[in-house]
Amino acid sequence: xxxxxxxxxxxxxxxxxxxxxxxxxxxxxxxxxxxxxxxxxxxxxxxxxxxxxxxxxxxxxxxxxxxxxxxxxxxxxxxxxxxxxxxxxxxxxxxxxxxxxxxxxxxxxxxxxxxxxxxxxxxxxxxxxxxxxxxxxxxxxxxxxxxxxxxxxxxxxxxxxxxxxxxxxxxxxxxxxxxxxxxxxxxxxxxxxxxxxxxxxxxxxxxxxxxxxxxxxxxxxxxxxxxxxxxxxxxxxxxxxxxxxxxxxxxxxxxxxxxxxxxxxxxxxxxxxxxxxxxxxxxxxxxxxxxxxxxxx
Amino acid sequence: xxxxxxxxxxxxxxxxxxxxxxxxxxxxxxxxxxxxxxxxxxxxxxxxxxxxxxxxxxxxxxxxxxxxxxxxxxxxxxxxxxxxxxxxxxxxxxxxxxxxxxxxxxxxxxxxxxxxxxxxxxxxxxxxxxxxxxxxxxxxxxxxxxxxxxxxxxxxxxxxxxxxxxxxxxxxxxxxxxxxxxxxxxxxxxxxxxxxxxxxxxxxxxxxxxxxxxxxxxxxxxxxxxxxxxxxxxxxxxxxxxxxxxxxxxxxxxxxxxxxxxxxxxxxxxxxxxxxxxxxxxxxxxxxxxxxxxxxxxxxxxxxxxxxxxxxxxxxxxxxxxxxxxxxxxxxxxxxxxxxxxxxxxxxxxxxxxxxxxxxxxxxxxxxxxxxxxxxxxxx
Numbered sequence: 001x002x003x004x005x006x007x008x009x010x011x012x013x014x015x016x017x018x019x020x021x022x023x024x025x026x027x028x029x030x031x032x033x034x035x036x037x038x039x040x041x042x043x044x045x046x047x048x049x050x051x052x053x054x055x056x057x058x059x060x061x062x063x064x065x066x067x068x069x070x071x072x073x074x075x076x077x078x079x080x081x082x083x084x085x086x087x088x089x090x091x092x093x094x095x096x097x098x099x100x101x102x103x104x105x106x107x108x109x110x111x112x113x114x115x116x117x118x119x120x121x122x123x124x125x126x127x128x129x130x131x132x133x134x135x136x137x138x139x140x141x142x143x144x145x146x147x148x149x150x151x152x153x154x155x156x157x158x159x160x161x162x163x164x165x166x167x168x169x170x171x172x173x174x175x176x177x178x179x180x181x182x183x184x185x186x187x188x189x190x191x192x193x194x195x196x197x198x199x200x201x202x203x204x205x206x207x208x209x210x211x212x213x214x215x216x217x218x219x220x221x222x223x224x225x226x227x228x229x230x231x232x233x234x235x236x237x238x239x240x241x242x243x244x245x246x247x248x249x250x251x252x253x254x255x256x257x258x259x260x261x262x263x264x265x266x267x268x269x270x271x272x273x274x275x276x277x278x279x280x281x282x283x284x285x286x287x288x289x290x291x292x293x294x295x296x297x
Numbered sequence: 298x299x300x301x302x303x304x305x306x307x308x309x310x311x312x313x314x315x316x317x318x319x320x321x322x323x324x325x326x327x328x329x330x331x332x333x334x335x336x337x338x339x340x341x342x343x344x345x346x347x348x349x350x351x352x353x354x355x356x357x358x359x360x361x362x363x364x365x366x367x368x369x370x371x372x373x374x375x376x377x378x379x380x381x382x383x384x385x386x387x388x389x390x391x392x393x394x395x396x397x398x399x400x401x402x403x404x405x406x407x408x409x410x411x412x413x414x415x416x417x418x419x420x421x422x423x424x425x426x427x428x429x430x431x432x433x434x435x436x437x438x439x440x441x442x443x444x445x446x447x448x449x450x451x452x453x454x455x456x457x458x459x460x461x462x463x464x465x466x467x468x469x470x471x472x473x474x475x476x477x478x479x480x481x482x483x484x485x486x487x488x489x490x491x492x493x494x495x496x497x498x499x500x501x502x503x504x505x506x507x508x509x510x511x512x513x514x515x516x517x518x519x520x521x522x523x524x525x526x527x528x529x530x531x532x533x534x535x536x537x538x539x540x541x542x543x544x545x546x547x548x549x550x551x552x553x554x555x556x557x558x559x560x561x562x563x564x565x566x567x568x569x570x571x572x573x574x575x576x577x578x579x580x581x582x583x584x585x586x587x588x589x590x591x592x593x594x595x596x597x598x599x600x601x602x603x604x605x606x607x608x609x610x611x612x613x614x615x616x617x618x619x620x621x622x623x624x625x626x627x628x629x630x631x632x633x634x635x636x637x638x639x640x641x642x643x644x645x646x647x648x649x650x651x652x653x654x655x656x657x658x659x660x661x662x663x664x665x666x667x668x669x670x671x672x673x674x675x676x677x
Binding site: 009134140215216220256258267 | 333334335341499500502507516530537541543558564
C-alpha cells in the first residue's frame with residue numbers, strides 16, 4: 001500500500017477510534033460504580049443527538065447553546081432513568097436490573113420512533129466542525145480533530161474526579177461495598193445519581209460528535225454504536241476509564257485496518273467486533289487494563 | 298383493576314363502533330413497507346402515494362357491490378426477518394385481499410413465498426430486482442427491472458462521462474444493491490471491451506456510517522466513475538466522505554437515491570450525483586400523471602418523488618384488477634393481474650409479461666442546487 005494511503009487509513013482509524021472511546025467512557029463509568037451494564041446508554045446517546053437537533057432546528061438556538069442544552073437535558077434524563085428504571089430494583093438480583101436496562105432501551109427506541117418519526121433527520125452543517133483539513137496528502141474532517149481532544153480532556157477530568165475528589169472517593173466506596181458506604185454516612189443515592197448524570201452527559205456529547213461526523217439521526221442510531229462501545233469497554237476492561245479509551249481506539253483501528261488490508265472481509269466488519277468480544281471474554285475476561293477480582297455472589 | 302377493565306371495554310366498544318355504524322363491505326389492501334429502520338424514508342414515500350390514491354379513489358365496485366378500500370399497514374422495519382413476520386401478519390391476521398410493496402427488493406423477496414403460499418397477490422412498487430417476481434406467480438410489479446437500470450447507468454457512464462474504469466461500492470447485505478452492481482458491471486465490461494474495466498468491488502453493510510477505509514482504497518485506484526447503488530443515507534454519507542477525502546470522481550447510483558434524505562444528509566457533497574429513477578414530474582406520460590402531480594402537491598405541499606408515484610400506481614392497478622376480476626377473491630385478483638395489458642397509471646402504461654414485470658422507461662436525474670433535476674429519459 002502507498003505510504004500516503006496508509007497514513008490516511010491511520011487517520012481514519014484514529015478518528016473512528018476516538019469517537020468509540022468517547023462513548024465507551026460513559027458506559028464503563030456506570031459499570032465501574034454500579035456493576036450495571038446500562039444497555040440504554042446507546043439510546044441516551046440517540047436522545048442527546050435529537051435534543052441538540054431540535055434545539056438548533058426548532059428552537060433556532062446557536063449551535064453551542066443547543067449543545068449545552070442537549071448535554072444538560074440528557075444528563076437530567078439519565079438521572080431520571082436511574083430513578084425510574086434502576087433504583088427500585090437495586091436490591092433485586094443483578095439479572096433483574098439488567099433486564100430492566102434492556103426494557104428501558106427498547107422503550108426509549110420505540111418512543112423515539114413515535115415522537116421523532118422513522119425517517120432520518122439531518123443536522124445542519126456547522127462550519128467549525130464540517131471543514132476538511134489537509135495534512136499533506138491526508139485529509140480529515142475538522143470534527144475528527146476535536147474528538148480526540150475532548151476524549152483526552154474528559155479522561156483527565158474523570159480520572160481526577162474519581163481519584164482526587166471527595167465525590168470520587170464516595171464513588172469508589174460505593175463501588176466497593178454499597179452497604180458499608182452507607183454506614184459511613186455516604187449518600188449512596190446521590191452518588192449514583194451523580195454517576196448516571198455524568199454518564200449521560202458523556203453519552204450526549206458522544207451523540208452530538210457522532211452526528212457532526214455522520215450527519216444523520218434516526219431513532220435506532222444508538223444501537224450499533226452502543227454495542228460497539230460496550231465491546232470497546234469490555235476489551236479495555238469494563239469499569240476502567242482509561243481502559244475504555246484504549247479499547248475504543250483499538251476497536252476503531254481494527255475496524256479500519258480490516259477493510260484496508262482484507263477488503264473481502266468488509267461485509268463481516270460488525271461480526272468481527274463481536275468475535276473480538278468473545279475472544280476477549282474467553283482469554284482475558286477482565287480486559288486489557290482490568291483488575292482481576294473475585295465476584296461476590 | 299375494575300376501572301381498568303371498564304376502560305378497556307369502553308375502548309373496545311369505541312373501536313367496534315364505526316364498523317357497526319356503516320355496514321359497507323370492505324376490501325383490505327395490505328401495505329407492506331419499511332416505516333422504521335434504514336429504509337424508512339422509502340417506505341414513507343410509497344405510503345404517501347398509496348394514501349393519495351386512497352383519498353381520490355376510496356371505493357371499488359365488483360360483482361355489483363361497492364367495496365370501501367381499507368389499508369392494513371404493516372411495518373417490515375427494513376429487516377428481512379421482520380419482513381417475513383410482517384408479511385405473515387398481513388395474510389393471517391389482517392386477511393388482506395392484495396398486498397402493495399415493499400420498497401427494497403430484499404424485503405419483498407423475504408415475504409414473497411409467504412404471499413405465494415397464502416395465495417394472496419402482491420404488487421411490488423419500486424422493488425427492481427428480477428428475483429422478486431421470478432418463480433413467484435403471486436408477485437407482480439409496476440416498476441422497471443435492474444438489468445435495464447444497470448444497462449442505463451453503465452451506458453450513461455460510458456457515453457456521457459466517457460468513463461473507461463469504474464469502481465463499484467455495494468451494500469452487500471442488500472439484494473437490490475448487489476444485483477444492480479452486477480448488472481452495471483456486466484454491461485460496462487461489454488461496452489468498454491475491457492475485462493478489467495471494473496477496478497474493484499467494495500462492500501459495506503446496511504447501517505454502516507464510516508466508509509473512510511473503503512474510500513481511501515478508491516482514492517488509490519483513481520477510477521473515472523464510481524457506481525454505488527444502495528440505501529439513501531448510507532449512499533449520501535459515502536459521497537460526503539469521498540469528497541472529504543478529496544475524491545472528485547463522479548458518483549452514479551440507482552432509484553433508491555431519489556429520496557429527499559439523500560440531499561439532506563449529503564448536502565453540498567452530493568451535488569452532481571447522477572441516478573436513474575422512475576418518473577419526472579414535468580414530463581407527463583399519461584392523463585393520470587398530471588392528476589397525480591397536482592393532487593400530490595395539494596395534499597402534501599411538496600413535489601412528489603419517483604417513488605411516490607409507484608405507490609399511487611400500485612393502488613390503482615389493484616383497483617383495476619379487482620374491477621376486471623369482478624370479485625375481491627385474492628386468487629381471482631391474481632388471475633386478473635396476470636392478464637394486465639395497457640393499464641394506464643400515472644407513471645406510464647403497464648403491460649405485465651409472464652413473470653409479472655412491466656417494461657417501462659427510465660429517467661436520469663442529477664442533483665443540482667439541492668434538487669433532483671431531470672436530465673434525460675431512456676427508453677428500453
